[in-house]
Amino acid sequence: MTMLEADGLRRHFGGVKAVDGVSFTVGEREIVGVIGPNGSGKSTLVSLLMGNNRASGGSVRFAGRDVTRVAPHRRVHLGMARTFQETRLFGDVDATSNVTLAGTEAGRGTDAGQLATDCLAFVGLDGIEGAAVDDLTHLQQRLLMIAVALASRPSLVLLDEPAVGTAGEELSRMIDVIRRIPAERDCSVLLIDHNMRLVMGVCERLVVLDFGKVIASGPPAEVREDPRVIEAYFGAEAV
C-alpha cells in the first residue's frame, strides 16, 4: 500500500515558489529521503505534508485518503507524525512526561504510560525516564523527539533533520534508531536531511529538490551520480 502520496504539491510565498509541483510516494514500511540544497523547499514540503502550512495547489494523500485540507491534529489521529528541525520539548518536565503527553494528546491515553516506556526504550533512552529534559545531552534530546513522535503510534513519521548537530558515534546511534523504525514500529519514514552519511545509510529511495522542484529520484547510489544533483549541490563546474 502507498502510505503517502504528494501530487503536484505547490506552495508559493508571493513570487517565491518554495514548493513547485512536487510529486512522490512513500510505501508501507519504506524509508524515503528528501534532500536538497539550502532553500530548496524541504521544510516547506514537510509543513505541507503535515498540514502546518496550506498548499497553494496539488494534493496530499495518506493511506489512500485525501488529507490536503485536514488539520494537523486530525492527521496525527489518522496516523501521521513529525519531528521538528529545532528542538521542541517541554524542558521543565521529565522525559517520560514529554512522551506520555504526546500519546495522550493523540488519543492513546489508556496505555500512554506503558507506551512512553516502550518508546523511550526503542530510542535507547531507558534509564533516563525521570531526567529533566533540560539536563539531557543534545543527542538524548534529538532521540527524545523521535520517541515523542512515535508515542502517537503513527504509520508514517516525517523526520525533519533529526540528526542536526550530531556526528561520529552519535550519528551512528541515530542511524541505528531510524533504520529500525519500519520493522519494529510498523511505520514508514520520510527523512528530510542534508547529511549524506545519514540519508545514504538509511534510505531506500531519495527525492532531490532544487528550487522547489524534484530534479531526481531513485536509489541513493543512482541519485548520487546524477549530474543534475551534483550541479545543484556543487555547481556546474563540478559536473
Ligand SMILES: Nc1ncnc2c1ncn2[C@@H]1O[C@H](COP(=O)(O)OP(=O)(O)OP(=O)(O)O)[C@@H](O)[C@H]1O
Ligand atoms: N513563510 C515564508 N515566507 C516567505 N518565504 C518563505 C517562507 N518560508 C520559506 N520561504 C522561502 O521558500 C524557500 C524554501 O524554503 P525552505 O525553508 O522550505 O527550504 P529548505 O530546503 O528547508 O532550506 P534549509 O535547508 O535551509 O532548511 C526559500 O527561498 C525560503 O526563503
